[in-house]
Amino acid sequence: MSVIPTTGTAAFEPLAEIAESTNDSRPSQLLTKEDCLEIFNQLYLARYFDIRLIKEKKRGRLRGTLYSSHNQEAILVGALFGLKATDWISPIHRDMPAFFLKDSKFQWDDPTRSGMSIEEVCAQVWGKVDSPGRARDNWSHIGSKSKRIIHSTSMLAGTIPVAAGVVYADRMNGGDAVVLTFNGEGSTAQGIFHEAVNFAAVHKLPVVTIVENNQWAYGTPVHMGCPTPDVADRAHGYGIPGLVADGQDVFDVYDKVMAAVEHARSGKGPSIVECKTFRAYGHGDHDDDRAMKYRPSEEIEKGRTRDPIAICRESLIERGFLSGAEAEQYIAERKSASEATNDDFPPVVVEYLNRGIEFALNSPLPNAEEGAMWVFKENA
Amino acid sequence: MSVIPTTGTAAFEPLAEIAESTNDSRPSQLLTKEDCLEIFNQLYLARYFDIRLIKEKKRGRLRGTLYSSHNQEAILVGALFGLKATDWISPIHRDMPAFFLKDSKFQWDDPTRSGMSIEEVCAQVWGKVDSPGRARDNWSHIGSKSKRIIHSTSMLAGTIPVAAGVVYADRMNGGDAVVLTFNGEGSTAQGIFHEAVNFAAVHKLPVVTIVENNQWAYGTPVHMGCPTPDVADRAHGYGIPGLVADGQDVFDVYDKVMAAVEHARSGKGPSIVECKTFRAYGHGDHDDDRAMKYRPSEEIEKGRTRDPIAICRESLIERGFLSGAEAEQYIAERKSASEATNDDFPPVVVEYLNRGIEFALNSPLPNAEEGAMWVFKENA
Amino acid sequence: MAAIAAEPTLVKKNYLTALREALIEEMRRNDQMICQGEDIGMLGGAFGVTEGLLDEFGSTRVIDAPIAEAAIIGTAVGMALNGKTVMAEMQFIDFISCGFDQIVNMMATYHYRTAGEVNLPVVVRGPAGGYGGGALYHSQMNEAWFCHSPGLRVVVPSTPYDAKGLLKAALRDGNPCIFFEIKELYRKNEIAEVIPDEDYIVPLGQAVIRKEGTDITFVSYGQSVYHCMSAAAELEKLGVSAEVIDIRTLVPLDEETIYKSLSKTNRVVVVNEAPMTCGFAGEIVARIANNAFNLLDAPPARVTRLDTPVPWVKPLELHVLPSVEKIVRVALQTAKY
Amino acid sequence: MAAIAAEPTLVKKNYLTALREALIEEMRRNDQMICQGEDIGMLGGAFGVTEGLLDEFGSTRVIDAPIAEAAIIGTAVGMALNGKTVMAEMQFIDFISCGFDQIVNMMATYHYRTAGEVNLPVVVRGPAGGYGGGALYHSQMNEAWFCHSPGLRVVVPSTPYDAKGLLKAALRDGNPCIFFEIKELYRKNEIAEVIPDEDYIVPLGQAVIRKEGTDITFVSYGQSVYHCMSAAAELEKLGVSAEVIDIRTLVPLDEETIYKSLSKTNRVVVVNEAPMTCGFAGEIVARIANNAFNLLDAPPARVTRLDTPVPWVKPLELHVLPSVEKIVRVALQTAKY
């Protein structure tokens, strides 16, 4: 595993203090076996959620576009695992599992846990009234003020200023909340990215911008949208740390994000954590066939070779947290949605999601009249 | 004089090749005596234009806000002096002299020269029909397609993408034009700055962004808008050179801008040249009294001590281009608009501007009906 | 010495002072309120509306923002999402175009998208309007863009009393609001007036009749109200009695007051400064035509800016903007129809 | 073998193909033309409108742009300022809000500001409209913002023939244009039609009558034209003869065709998908009320989206958007008035 932190242009100054931690004091090395197995299960859960949705979509049971998070699960799991319940996040289109992963640690079955329930998330995906936003906006635009998940619009990078405002307010209240805002690498070309990160840097706000660099923005490769070797280099323009994590390695993501979160929480300001990864399918499920045109299949196959579940499994074996037999029990990695079956996943994962889907299927559609409601807050 | 180039974070890589030039091969060292005296006169002209406008405004002969370029003349003169007539510029509110300085070298009196005439510029300032835009938009929003001066809107940094598009088209035609786009340091916080510089960097377009860092954006000091030590550090986010020039030293500006222009013209892409300077008065003439509130007068006095005319004079004496007697002939520096008289300026400068003003005074106002014209190009 | 009962101060206050007082009083009343904008702190704002705020409330609650309108609005949304009330100043309302997406897509829709979980008390305010020689980018009245974006309150006060009362109402309303201040009125002595010392609000959605009349109704807001008043005075001399309605808030709109007036006059001229096409004057005409057709004895007319930008030099500017003369001319046509 | 005279191909083409052909033909005809937008090159565009362009014209003229709408528009302005004709694609027209300032303040006004020295042949086009379950940010019809910004052509074709002819006309017009493509029509087989092989344009500013009628006039554009046609068919059964006008271009607007129809029917319902307040339906109603008052025997009605965003799930979406049923209902009221 690489030393913390690595960046493309290694000489950048503000990184130095974060880089102080040595290999052994890496945050991930301090995780217990229980933590590590939980992380392993969360990877399974994220993967299972995605392939299950792909299946449901193919069966025609879902509307809207599915932006698969397949192969990018380590970013979500690794980034969210160390957060406090008082922290905020702003996931976007490719981050559906983030909604139920935040604050779900060891509490999958505890209805009083602070996170968003799988039932709520599934109700949203199925477009049902029991979704937190009563299914008024689509899939990935779900969110929850009480659960501290910011609702995105479709306009890429548009949640970053909102995230900055949220923690500005929190700091004013004496809080120590950090916000993680998730974005694709392509979205960092937006003007609002600049305005918001600049604002956060001027005010030293605890905003950690996670860049999921999956090499493609729809049909446009990263170098056509970003002129620097690493997307994290954008940080240099704001004098803030720009870290690069191996987005396939959940523990490397965890380490880099925790370093950035610590930096943020201690009042040192924002940072950017680029997680290098690779988009497993087309941009959305509508793009799976066309994607072959701009992305040759060899490239896709190569991109998928480093499966985050496999890499995590190796780490756990190395650390003695998984025996040979345990390790071989469920093998979901490298299987596409059409190949994988429920048997490839731990039952707790399958059951968890089944519960969510069942709830969603039983939840009604909202009434037509709701379309005209809540344009304004009514004042009595 | 400082070595080319200096930047705040000296270690940034792409600067290296520009930094190769030694002290003696600096572009400014290759300027002839004639060139240098022209530059000296241009500084006088820019200064005279400004103080004359202040006087006219005080007398109530002008409408609109005057954003003084006093103390920032070396940036305009130094940046424009080495351009070709085929190059483009986009000046903004504080850059009025740029309009007549572009392409004016040795040709102040030649009506066939390629630049914009002083008559046209004065007609614009006085809001008369002989201005290129027939005085439909205010003072600084003048421009000319044929003279290759981009018309700004008020929306700060908004001309940078336009500038990028102009040279994209030029390159497509096989041209080698470079564009200089002028901006205050405060304006670099705008989202459009990011989108445009990013676009230019991705396409390696010959866009040189001049940042006139006069320490203040209206009533806001630079550190409240920009989180890095130098504004030029923003370049690091795009992997492009970020140079810092002494904005009070016309030859240092010339050197840095010429290095950036050469870089651009040879196909290596965009860069940012920050020129450190100091705003001599309030933000606009309406702000002269209020400015004392946020900017103590000692700070202003200190800021003004390094007058670009005086610094240029010293250089010329040093290089033997001015004898003691010549050097003492006109002393405009360190005099405010109310102190300076025509005698402080070379007669050629005074006459030149007088001609422009006389023309403007004799030019009529546009007819009221013109207000409704040219909303659309009419197609026969 | 005998105690003297406190007399209300009878000092007349201008439009700008009224706005400033509203902000100060709301900041005192609500310690969860934040003000942010370019140069609003140390400078006190380009026009001085926020003068004194930084000193009294400190730099956490009074933020001198970078020149980044989209971030100013987007961060205001985040602050409001996390419990704050935010006033976000645009140095000129023209620059709101730079933060447009955050307003219409992020802010305006937040309550709707969350089925009411989130509501955003954010007032985006700034100086607006023409007649000052401000040219294309310091003269706009672009309220129609926001009236066309569901979820936003849109307010345009024309008097000091209303300016203060409406700004307070907007800050307490709990919905995002675009608040247009008429910069030509900021320091206009003629309209200075005594305003109450006690806390008061002017509720959103209530028009006011500025002048009663029987022959024709003028409907307008902002600067145009004064043009209508002058036109009404001219018309009076010509024997035409005009009623002048100041709608004050565009969203929500008090249609009742308009229809009530129309049921008396049966003729209407709507006046505003924005370009004609898809402007709010057209919206009022359309609503009248839709909902009060049988009250009309003449075509419902409008006097607006021509469909042009606002040019710089005076003769051009006056040519494209509504004038008292134009209003009188159209009113006479309408009255004689 | 005897030579056979070339027969015109009689293959029906859909709306998307028509647009693609227009772009390819204009790119061939004008080597100074550039296309740019997100994913328009290697991918061929999110919907495939630009399929094949990169291969034929190369990456200098077909630019895969970064995700930066303001830069896409601003650089297009610069290219046009320097002699090019530019097509700038918004991946969805909803995202135009992110480049709003560059459109309304930089591009729309350039000709005006320079007293005609500069004109900008830039067509900003993108998929628009609701009824597809696209939710708030993939369903917008925000044409009114641009109709309210003087200096922009605004075009909304509803058929393959018009799509091709209007896009060509817009690219040759020399003025900046916002071109709304109806994504629900892109691949709709029912509206595919044979279009000429020869070069043709549909001039801007000419409405067309889609169906003649005598009792009531429908005025609309885009998807609403089809809703009006269906409503007209329903009404026919009920003995009401409706004329359906498709205005095709909003700016400039062909008012004559509307008034001519009205002089026959004396009743009008205007239909579009945008929010009601300050939408273009209201503008048409206002112009009719202003200019053709004496032709009206009933209130000029409008059927529009409610003043809400476009919600996601079907029952909600249909509730807020115009439907054939609503149009029939309002038409009957108007007819019976």
Ligand SMILES: Cc1ncc(C[n+]2csc(CCOP(=O)(O)OP(=O)(O)O)c2C)c(N)n1
């Ligand atoms: C402002 C804006 N422009 C364009 C789009 C259309 N769009 C949706 S996703 C996408 C690609 C995003 O790429 P990236 O940021 O790398 O995220 P990824 O999908 O790869 O996770 C685009 C162009 C959008 N949603 N918002």
Ligand SMILES: Cc1ncc(C[n+]2csc(CCOP(=O)(O)OP(=O)(O)O)c2C)c(N)n1
């Ligand atoms: C988009 C936008 N926001 C705000 C303004 C108002 N404004 C005009 S000049 C100015 C300060 C500019 O500061 P800087 O860029 O440093 O240039 P300087 O005036 O110091 O030369 C501001 C805020 C504007 N013109 N455009």
Ligand SMILES: [Mg+2]
């Ligand atoms: Mg990506």
Ligand SMILES: [Mg+2]
């Ligand atoms: Mg400055």
